Amino acid sequence: MASFRKRGDLQWQARIARKGYPAQVKTFNTKSEAEAWARDIERDMDRGGFISRVEAESTTLKACIDRYTREVSAQKRGYQKEIYLANIWSALPLASRFMSSIRSSDIASLRDDWLKTLKPATVLRRIAFISHVFTIARKEWRMESITNPVALIRKPQPNNARSRRLDDHALQSTKGIGANELDTVIAASQSDLLPTIVVLAIETAMRRGEIADMQWEHVDLKRRFVHLPETKNGSSRDVPLSPKAITVLERLQQSSGPVFNLRSDAITRAFDRARQRARKLYEVRCEEQGIESDKRFLMDLRFHDLRHEATSRLASIFPLHELTKITGHKDPRMLMRYYHPRAEDLALKLK
Structure with missing residues (x-):
């Protein structure tokens, strides 16, 4: 059953304690917001479809990136490349936000900004990295309540196919350097x-x-x-x-x-x-x-x-x-x- 407690003059804390579920606690600006949240949680529990949001609502993107580099990137041959991508994402203001608050529009906005100065293939690699961070968080780090925001956005289409062949024609007119x-x-x-x-x-x-x-x-x-x-x-x-x-x-x-x-x-x-x-x-x-x-x-x-x-x-x-x-x-x-x-x-x- 839900209980509500006033915290200071401007906040209300809702707490739900039900047998068989981890305690759910969240703070709101008004009591009505706290009550609406509690009703939604209890309704999901009653239907058997409750998924805890605690981890997603209390873990920042940067914390997930740091954990990802330790547990996932460290096992890859391309470890250094992933560290480079992780540093790019960790330096963004978005990294300080909680996982549950990040939307596809946030990723789409970054995509559009990057495409102004970077090649589509570069932007695609950055997006693919953070997409896997969200996938691992959902599957292995008790954040099933979140969706992967990258899954909903348009991906850049790289045009980086190369057909470069070596010039094997002898440079007879320019003696003193190699033949090709x-x-x-x-x-x-x-x-x-x-x-x-x-x-x-x-x-x-x-x-x-x-x-x-x-x-x-x-x-x-x-x-x-x-x-x-x-x-x-x-x-x-x-x-x-x-x-x-x-x-x-x-x-x-x-x-x-x-x-x-x-x-x-x-x-x-x-x-x-x-x-x-x-x-x-x-x-x-x-x-x-x-x-x-x-x-x-x-x-x-x-x-x-x-x-x-x-x-x-x-x-x-x-x-x-x-x-x-x-x-x-x-x-x-x-x-x-x-x-x-x-x-x-x-x-x-x-x-």
Whole structure:
């Protein structure tokens, strides 16, 4: 049965104590509001459909984000990325509000503000993160009374599919730099390890993180494969090594430990620095020889484009069912996002 107690001059506290249910307590500005709330709670109890709102009404979004990073994000391979997203959400004024008070309109407003300056794919990642926080809170943290506000809003539609292939045309008119984009980046590298990493990426189609995590005990040069015990999709796989990949690994061969001892982001930074140096050198050579530079050459090349290039090359050797085992794609539709055959290569197959 509900009881009501006046707290000071401006507040009323309602309390419901019923056998078999946790005590329900909430404070209101007026007694009529407290009585209406109590009637709703008791009605749900009578019908057997009562769900406690205590946790959702007393836990802030930030508290849930902190718990999520400790219990959920810490178990993921992408832990650092999730910490970055968690920090973004925790810094928002919305984070100080209770979970029960957050509405879909709050998330939609943030979405619209972010889309003014950020790419749809970036906004979608932020929204997906907080959506899972709400899902876990509902399923595991006794907050069944809340709805997931992200489920009700329109999601940004990312348009980030890439079909970037390496430029393999020889740059005969610009002597003094590499013969193509890949050779040019390797030549401009000031790292002892980056050339080997680039060759492995283009020869194996391995992801950046998979290359960074390689261990010598998983590399079998005699049988020509590297074992990846843990990958992005949660499965292990064996990646065959080409003769060129074998050659570059033999130069580094050790008995145990990490092959490169580098973080994934360090690989990206080293590659981008080499790309920028190569582009500047290319422009200088063009100017010295009095020819116009190709504005597209090396301008938007990313390390991950090497996986696209490698997949497209391997597709001319292996059938689809074997290619998926090499690249680690469980869904052939995702694999097709990485396969970009050149029209001239396809034309050569026509009789």
